[in-house]
Amino acid sequence: MKTFHIGGVHPKENKLSKGKKIELAPLPEVVTIPMAQHIGKPANPVVAVGDTVKVGTKIGESSGFVSANIFSSVSGTVEKIDNFPNVAGFKQQMIVIKSDGTDTWEDTIDRTDTVVNNMDFTADEIKAKIIEAGIVGMGGATFPLGVKLSPPPGVVIDSLLINGAECEPYLTADHALMLEKSEEICIGVELLKKVLNVPTAKIGIEVNKPDAIQKMTEVAAKFNGIKVVPLKVKYPQGSEKHLIQALTGREVPSGQLPGSIGCVVSNVATTFAVYEAVEKNKPLFERVVTVTGTALPNPSNLLVRMGTSTANVLAAVGGMPENTAKIISGGPMMGKAIQNLEVPIMKGSSGVLCMTEAEAHRKKESNCIRCGRCVDGCPMGLEPYLLYALSKKNMIAELNEHNIRDCFECGSCSFSCPAHKPLLDYIRLGKANVMQMIKKEEAAKAQQQEKK
Amino acid sequence: MTIVHSILLLCIIGIIAGLALYFVAKKFKTDENPLYGEVESMLPGANCGGCGFPGCKKFAQQLVDSPSLEGLNCTAGGADTMNKIGVFLGKSVESAEIRVAVIKCKGSCDKRPKTINFEGISSCAFAASQISGDTACSFGCIGLGDCERACQFGGIKINPETKLPEFDTKICTACGQCATACPRHIIELRKTNKKDMKIYVGCSNKDKGAVARKACTAACIGCGKCAKVCANEAITVTDFLAYIDPEKCKLCRKCVEECPTGAIIETNFPPRKKKEEEPTN
């Protein structure tokens, strides 16, 4: 069975909503749609307060190469365009749209359920449609897909990898999607293959989803050059770099992007969005979200419109349990804890996880016993205990020497620590300090060169 | 007999080693201006960097080498140290203005209610990078003590009740380490006088008045009343936040009375006489 080679941990899976069908979430009355749902520059609003919009109307225009369009997810009127707190509490531009309840879609969108397999587009047409539909990586990193599909000159892409690992505990959104929309996903893969001009694609799925592996293998057999590869259950199997290693054996060099070794990785949800954008003319304004938690009576996979508040999403599954002390947007390993229930669902929100009072708090920390579990667990081959100590002492140059910038904050170290040390907290702090130091050095260099 | 041999041998080794040390010391002796060391010993030795030089040693060299002491000031040692060095070196010292660190936030726990319960490491820099703050104010003090740890003189203590830092102005040397450490950049080195009387706005919130007021009862809401009442045009309001220019402020205290939220802080003034304007200084 394939897997990545260094480190990795085995968190308890807790896939509570496993096997649940995708249900439609009730239409929200108001949606709050952030202009920054992706990595890169926030979109610019192209509507004004009072405008009437339909479902699928473009309300935010991509503002650069690394940016993405934003679409309305309800039909109604634009109420406010203002700054509201985002997941971390920082104020960001968002558009508030009040729904008129009719759910009128743009006429260009094909709302039928029929599976369309039209391959008459040219590669450029497909890419243009993907960029227009505002598709970003929906696994959580929210990197605009259009950028991944436009490799810089000189870079040859030879592998297309589809990420169906879903290694985060609790989350089942991709799993449900693979079971119900397998054919659509495969058509999406075909489209991406055409854009990148690669003959084959591999879909990596962890073996804790045997039904998905079986279904996808059956469907993929109808297509040419799509191979389903079972992967070992190990966190972080779904990390881009580690999926590449598991499926192709290649390693992305430190500090570079997957494109540099000819790989493009796309999440299954993203691939499904590609299908919808190209074959159905449907921009990205809704996604499958796993709403889960040990105290929830009915953990589910919901199809939610972007901008729906967390409160509304929780209401759809019977309300927030009373003893909820922490709500996480995403999975428990890399997701972000939200500050209030008004935080909207965005393109990268793969889950809403309610943690009870007993689960929500960090365990008490004790002395480091130097057991080495963090070193064994780090999938990047770093030494978290050392980075922790250096960061605590603010030894920034040393942190850089020990490659702290390779850390992608998967949380394996903090997870595995028997002393419950906040390893990742200090590593994040150290990383920020290192980045700052490098920026300063570069600025100083630039200044020196100017003088010369 | 053995014991005599041993003693003799050790003595010989000792003499040879001593001679070697003597010659090495003689040969590799470097000539350094002896004043450097003496001036350095007069400095506090905290290497705080408040003077703008990398450490007390470099500063001492600069003091000795430069023709006058203009622009050179040891913030940590203060006027006494500079005077002493001035006398020692026979150079005149201009008396530098006194500055102390102040925090532009009054948002203690009772004034600024918590909106979330943040669990993470005790580092303001880290908390600031992760969340906008555990209250609705995203500008004010985080209270995790980065400034306290940055102060080399032990002049800052986080008050456990208010969760705000308290500055001991007697200790404060205005070296600026705390201001650099603060991720919110709300610590200011402010001009003060000998009695340490100063007036400043104890708020850094740039939100609109209503938003700021909702987050904190002591917030500056940018109403501009203080600017209107100020006779010296010392107060400007930008981004819904007032700022008092210490150069122009004549310490009349009118603004303090005018402020509706009590955001303006005065320190070390004598108690007011009722309904009477009091000229100070």
Next chain:
Amino acid sequence: MLTVSPSPHYQSDTNTRKLMCNVLIALLPACIFSIVVFGISALISMLTAVISCVFFEFAINKWLFKNEDYSIKDCSAIITGVLLSFNLPNTLPIWMVIIGSLVAIGIAKMSFGGLGCNIFNPALVGRVFLLVSFPADMTTWTKVQDYSVDGTTGATPLGLIKESIKSGKMLTDIDLPTVQDMVFGNIGGSLGEISVMALVIGGIYLLCTRTITWHIPVSVLGSMFILAGIMHAVHPEINASPLLHICSGGAMLGAIFMATDYSTSPMTSLGKIIFGIGIGVLTIIIRRFGAYPEGMSFAILIMNAIVPLINKIKPHRYGAKK
């Protein structure tokens, strides 16, 4: 009010105390075995060591460090106590056991800052202190015959070998215990080292619960076996068989329980293997050429000192430039 904290929001169930308890459970078979063989004296020795270790840790924490949070809750002092007593002969006076505990906890552990900060294995420091201070008492072993003590004194197998080499005898001339006796513990020796079987059962438990990894025990025993095997093959008349080496003189106890101590062993897998090989080689060298018949304690302590150096070896990094 919601709790907000940075990711990960998931922490594994294991904690320091659970790991330490696992080690204690793994020590249980050897414990029971030694009580069966040596009787009540073994129990008294163990209890003394454990109680005094825990007491010293508590006392130092409370009155010297003025810590409010006594680290005794994590059970590590109990392990030190058990391991220390395992390294002592059953005839050792109680007061010596207490002194050993004081050295182990006071000097080797707490003076470095407590759990996780010590460089040397505390139990071994205690043992070696006693060995160099009271060599006669520390090398007086009661003879074990048919799994019980008979009151007379005898030598350990390694002691016999050392004696014979000193007196110029051939190994074939002396009466060495069989490997079977050593595996099942029908030999004289310190409390914990006599039964290889009981120790291996404990080791398997530790491996199954993932308390320790295979690297250190395998590399220690493997390197000992290979080196002793080569020496035995070259000069069988003066070098004992490799099986005898790994079954005697606390080799098993050291490889499974002492060398794997978290704080005093390297962090990376490669480091652990180097550490283990170092211990194995040093042990055989000390046993063959040194003054002491058994060299495990010294070998582990010497390698403990090199651990910070071994920790400079970086693990293989993802995406490192080749």
